[in-house]
Amino acid sequence: MQIMNEKYIYRCLQLARLAEYYVAPNPMVGAILVQHTEQGDKILGEGWHMQYGGPHAEPNCIANAEHAHPQGIDYKSCTLYVNLEPCSHYGKTPPCAELIIRKGIGRVVVGMLDPNPQVAGRGVRMMQEAGVDVQVGVLEKECFELNKRFVCLHTQHRPYVILKWAQTADGYIDVARDSGVPLIISTPLTKQLVHQQRAENMAIMVGTRTVILDNPRLLNTRWSGRNPIRITQDRHHVLPEDSNIFSDQSPTIVYRDNTEWTHVLSDLAKRNIHSVLVEGGAILLQNIIDSGLYDEVHVEVSQYSLLQSVGKLLQGVEAPKYVFSTQPTIVDGNLIYVEYKNGF
Numbered sequence: 033m034q035i036m037n038e039k040y041i042y043r044c045l046q047l048a049r050l051a052e053y054y055v056a057p058n059p060m061v062g063a064i065l066v067q068h069t070e071q072g073d074k075i076l077g078e079g080w081h082m083q084y085g086g087p088h089a090e091p092n093c094i095a096n097a098e099h100a101h102p103q104g105i106d107y108k109s110c111t112l113y114v115n116l117e118p119c120s121h122y123g124k125t126p127p128c129a130e131l132i133i134r135k136g137i138g139r140v141v142v143g144m145l146d147p148n149p150q151v152a153g154r155g156v157r158m159m160q161e162a163g164v165d166v167q168v169g170v171l172e173k174e175c176f177e178l179n180k181r182f183v184c185l186h187t188q189h190r191p192y193v194i195l196k197w198a199q200t201a202d203g204y205i206d207v208a209r210d211s212g213v214p215l216i217i218s219t220p221l222t223k224q225l226v227h228q229q230r231a232e233n234m235a236i237m238v239g240t241r242t243v244i245l246d247n248p249r250l251l252n253t254r255w256s257g258r259n260p261i262r263i264t265q266d267r268h269h270v271l272p273e274d275s276n277i278f279s280d281q282s283p284t285i286v287y288r289d290n291t292e293w294t295h296v297l298s299d300l301a302k303r304n305i306h307s308v309l310v311e312g313g314a315i316l317l318q319n320i321i322d323s324g325l326y327d328e329v330h331v332e333v334s335q336y337s338l339l340q341s342v343g344k345l346l347q348g349v350e351a352p353k354y355v356f357s358t359q360p361t362i363v364d365g366n367l368i369y370v371e372y373k374n375g376f
């Protein structure tokens with residue numbers, strides 16, 4: 033039974049991920065309806081939460097099953113598998129737990145409980161009180177991993193934080209400069225992978241100097257999904273109003289009076305922003321590393337030293353100090369290190 037549970041919850045995770053770039057800050061959720069017969073199991077329907085504000089996985093799954101089986105479904109003999117606890121609250125949609133009860137579904141297998149305080153076990157309780165056989169906790173680690181950003185927001189009251197930079201083999205992220213072009217370390221392919229990360233996270237943050245020197249747009253133009261919300265700080269009110277980050281393609285948040293990392297994190301949480309990718313510069317990244325308040329570090333290291341990269345001896349901007357303990361993968365000749373901090 034446990035093996036079948038895992039197989040079906042795994043399928044829910046697959047379905048959930050189909051909406052990876054479209055549901056934030058909601059979790060990714062997939063559901064399947066399985067009928068158990070003497071001839072074996074049959075998947076009657078599948079569904080997932082496809083878009084923020086749209087129907088949840090469970091009603092989509094049930095609608096899919098009913099569409100495919102217009103002759104009717106014997107719900108009592110079915111199990112609904114879902115990677116996250118069905119909700120119990122009236123949000124943008126009515127409670128999924130109520131729908132499950134109304135349909136008379138006999139059994140529900142839930143990957144993990146919903147950490148959202150509006151739900152937090154109430155969905156399971158509602159169903160149990162109505163006589164549904166509920167099992168909780170299947171592939172919990174995988175369920176948690178899929179929705180780590182959503183879980184972090186609700187359990188830590190801060191967004192999930194990913195630090196990201198690119199450096200030369202000898203540890204520089206740029207040449208020291210007051211203007212001019214930045215040092216190019218990424219390749220077209222690794223740049224595209226950064227845009228994938230921008231799509232995976234709700235917000236992107238850079239420091240003041242990066243905005244002034246690089247004038248980045250901080251958009252996601254090379255991957256599917258939305259543009260991230262852009263965040264920067266401007267303690268001394270020096271950012272030009274016509275900086276690219278103030279373009280109307282995506283909202284921008286500027287911290288001026290209080291630029292403390294803990295303040296930024298709690299303010300982002302209040303805005304329901306569940307994840308932030310910090311792309312530089314070195315000072316901001318180092319401050320965050322020193323605070324210990326981050327979750328992942330992604331670093332791209334080129335094969336070349338600063339001198340080999342620019343062809344002449346120039347002063348460099350040192351990369352943040354970070355010791356990697358994992359093996360890198362190699363993309364376009366650059367080494368990509370990904371480090372996970374030990375949980376939150």
Ligand code: AOF
Binds near residue numbers: 059080085116118122
């Ligand atoms: C479910 N199934 O597929 C999802 C759930 O604003 P709403 O109404 O969309 O509710 C969002 C909350 O519902 C979200 O924070 C999380 O607690 C839960 N998400 N629940 O039963 C789903 N996506």
Ligand code: ZN
Binds near residue numbers: 129
């Ligand atoms: Zn729901």
